[in-house]
Amino acid sequence: MLKFRNLAAGLAVAASLALPAAAETVIYYSHNASAKGTIPTTLNWYKDRVAELSAGDIRIELQWGSALFKATAAVQGIGDGVAEAGTVIAAYFQKEMAAYSLANLPISGSNAWVALKAADKFMRSDPQIAEHLAKSNLVYIGTFTGSAVNVGCSGDPIRSVDDIAGKKIRGTGVYGKVFGELGATRVNLSVFEAYQALDTGLIDCTQGYTYVVPALKWNEVMDNYTVLNWGQVGGVGFFMNKQFFDDLSQSERDILVQAGAEMADVYGRIVTGFNAKVLAGMRSGAGEHPIEVIDLSAEDTAKLNAAAGPFIEEWKDNAASVGLDPVALMASFEAAVEEYTAEFEAQGYPWDRATN
Template identity: 60%
Template structure:
């Protein structure tokens, strides 16, 4: 079932009934029904609202998103099948829920890209657009890649505890995120299965000592009300999170509409980086400057400990390679394409700064 819907504008309808005496071209508006599992607030909703405005701008009002928030169309854990089956024209997919289906995209969840969200976003977008094998793998699932988000760099917030070094991870009860949680488990933490939205209660009741998360989440989910410390790991990010479209719905678009979707999807990497980096910076500044009611100590691990964390990730990288190969992808080639892009965009950032900061 497909929902991409062309509708006539009010002016065109009025003209058709003879209520306007001047010549007006019949303007069609194509609505793309989009499913998002989260609420209509935060970094991703801000980006989706920007995306909607930008496709409208470039298509002269011909394209628009109709976003259904809060899992109204499907839950996050059902997004791949739901979009592929046409429950929506498009939607947000989190690769961590779909290790087989999103084998290529889940490369962005490994710490190969480092903690810089802009570098990770641009490298991930390059990977997803530049390899025909990935496009074909998605097409077999009736999916088309549109653009990418990131949950940003993974850090750790604690109540009644501090992680000042890697050794402090052992013995802590921790809610984890993807491979980063698995690494903490290998380093001696007791992992507790909670969603990010349940972490506040877990910290407040003592069910967990710490939770992995992202800086912008601190004020968004009010973790600052319960945590005492926040350790910046300088490690990696959850980057397999983005916009995908039902292939039948995508194929129903005109060539001009497809070109708009590709352009805005590509621009999304820069725009979302600007949004999430700004939100992270604001949250970190608030903690460092003591602007929350409860003081939060900000800690940063050393480069040597970051290297230790990366070394502990190697077995999980091997697991990812095996998984990618099992669905017919070339993991070594994907890693080469991705890490080359990381190097390219890291060099660009170091030489020129972020795109939105340039003249």
């Protein structure tokens, strides 16, 4: 009897070895920057979360530094299947990302978590967005944000909107255009060129995000930093090749979407933490080069919003030009901002809430 059991067990093992192994789904993801920073930290979390939810059946291969395609070719690169997924910066694709570009306007306010949750809900809620993305063979998975746009200067600070006129400023998207309308001289430089430009006097000020100040060593050449309490560049997201996505099983698609939805809270916590730490350090006067922190008044922020009006109208015209309904999209996004603003005011950040 024992010999028979051993023989049966041997046959079962042999049969199992003859069966093909379960196929692993591998997703190559292209990111335009280095493997360090807030977005890479979140992408690594997403990779691990998908592996956890799929019990290892889905593997994300992260490719850094535009190894597969440049940021300006992301829509075509993902749509053509050069990578199954990747980071898309909406500012580079005004037509293809017409709806998503709404997240780059000063509508969501300065709270990164509110902006993330609102943009994420917005991108999932309206069928016309999915239909428009499908034309580029894309599916939306999740969102990031540069977080609130502020401005740091060498020399005289910006204490009010009146101080913007005459400044030579490196701007960021619509926020830079608004400063130009208010009398600033806009200087076209990348974020990585701002340090030298401030140091040499080529520019007086640079717009940017709080967490990049120490990362790019702006704190060495800035004398002051004005918190604008204004808006964000939120049109930076995780997109996937639609044909590839549609060919996955329903359970695989559900896992990718679930992790993408969870990503807003994860990234929100990361970027909010970085910003708070850097801003607290500046307010405390820490470091060899103290930086004065100035908070723009609500009245001045309202003036900035008013000056942004023409650029919001430009967005509406662009959205309409590709067949989208800008009025419906604006209403949807503003409703999401109101929803998550109310949730934040009532409950605070999700990671700070008491758990039972």
